[in-house]
Amino acid sequence: MTTLSATDTLSGSTGEVPETELTARPVEGSLAGRTVLVTGSDGFIGSHVVERLVADGARVKAFCLYNSNGSTGWLDESDAFRQAVRDGQAEVVLGDIRDPEHVMASTEGVDVVLHLAALIAIPFSYVAPRSYVETNVIGTLNVLEAVRRQGTPRMVNTSTSEVYGTPEAVPITEAHPLRGQSPYSATKISADKMCESYALSFETPVTTLRPFNTFGPRQSTRAVIPTVLSQLLAGASQLKLGDLSPKRDFTFVTDTADGFVRAALADVAPGTTIQLGTGRTVSVGEVVELCRKVTGSDAEIVTESARIRPEGSEVQILLSDPSRANEVLGWAPTVSLEEGLSATAEWLRPRVDAETAGRYHR
Known part of the structure; x- marks a missing residue:
């Protein structure tokens, strides 16, 4: 994989990042033999985090959304996770992050809670904002309260770069003001602030990790990269x-999953916020061109009004300064955008349904 320079940007990018090349340092410590509860294990990022933990030798409690057929979401397709369950290294906990009693019971005896459970689609937050409050805000409160009362040694909360809104300046640092430009981002800001309040009020050992636009295999087509790739791969x-x-x-x-492992091991002050980003920004149009190269397509772009977000809600640019993650966690991205797009396309290729590839998913 390619080590990215902090100044690696495409033409048309706005802002600059520090003039140093960031490289990942070896992970300090290990989660081997420790019990880790991962909320949102059934989701895109959560399933990758679970696989990384299993590979590292951790004992994993995979908290997945309860459903009548017992599905564990993307973990249903994970051979590594199924083997870990057979070996007694992992277990499935079906539940709902909105249920405080069940969340409390699920945290009993764990060493680390990685909290990834959330509603994340921005367009659907325009339609059903209350559900985002109940899951993202109340759900995070339930986890915080469980961690506080159980005396859990470490919690990592999952934030998002969307909490910054359209930034005042780039690159964005962790000190940038927060601005809720969508109901989704507003609920994530609220969750982050609940974590901050518990750190300050109760010294709850919570770290907030703020990923920038994670992509890769298993991401739903509500996100731009799988939306583009699935249509192109469908011909x-x-x-x-x-x-x-x-x-x-x-x-x-x-790379995002690596950040969660490092955050779980890091000896940082309660309430610390660390963002994960590459320091490289590209437009959607530039992503389309890269996806065309990966798939060999020359499809014509057609703008659909239903896919346009309200003008005041669209965040125009996100560009991180990854220096704190490198300094505090020893983290740096190791997979380039181009490599990641190729890997995502190969994963998507056998899964594309030509009849539904162009459908708009909120």
Whole structure:
């Protein structure tokens, strides 16, 4: 994999990052033999985090959303996780992050809680904002209270770069003001502030990790990269998209999972916030061109009004300063955007349904 320079940006990018090349240091410590509860284990990032923990020798409690058929989401497709369950290294906990009693019971005896359970789709937050409050805010409160009362040694809360809104300046540092430009981002800001309040009020050992636009295998087509790739892989002659101008800092999912492991091991003050980003920003239009190269497609772009977000809600640019993550966690991205797109396309290729590839998913 390619080590990225902190100044690796495409033409048209705004802002600069520090003039140093960031490289990942070896992970300090190990979670081997320790019990880790991962909420949202059934999701995109959560399932990758679980696989990384299993590979590292941790005992994993995979908290997945309860459903009548016992599905564990993306973990249903994970051979590594199924083997860990057979070996007694992992177990499934079906539940609902909104249920405080069950969350409390699930944290009993664990060494680390990695809290990834959330509703994340921005467009759907316009339609059902209350559900985002109940899951993202009340759910995080339930985890915090459980961690406080159980005396859990470490909690990592999952934030998002969307909490910054369209930034006042780039690159964005952890000190940048927060701005809720969508109901989704507002609930994540609220969750982050609940974590801050518990750290300050009760010294709850919570670290907030703030990933920038994670992508990779298992991401749903509500996100831009799988939306583009799935349509191109389906052989579409017209590529249905929204606004091509917003710029994002894309981080490959295995790098994000590495950040969670490092945050779980880091000896940092309660309430510390650390963002994970590459320091490289590209526009949606530039992503389309890279995806065309990966798939060999020359599909024509067609703008659909349903995919355009409200003007005041669209974040125009996200560009991280990854220096704190490197300094505190020894973290740096190791997978380039181009490599990540190729890996994602290969994962998507056998899963694309030509009939549904162009459908808009909120």
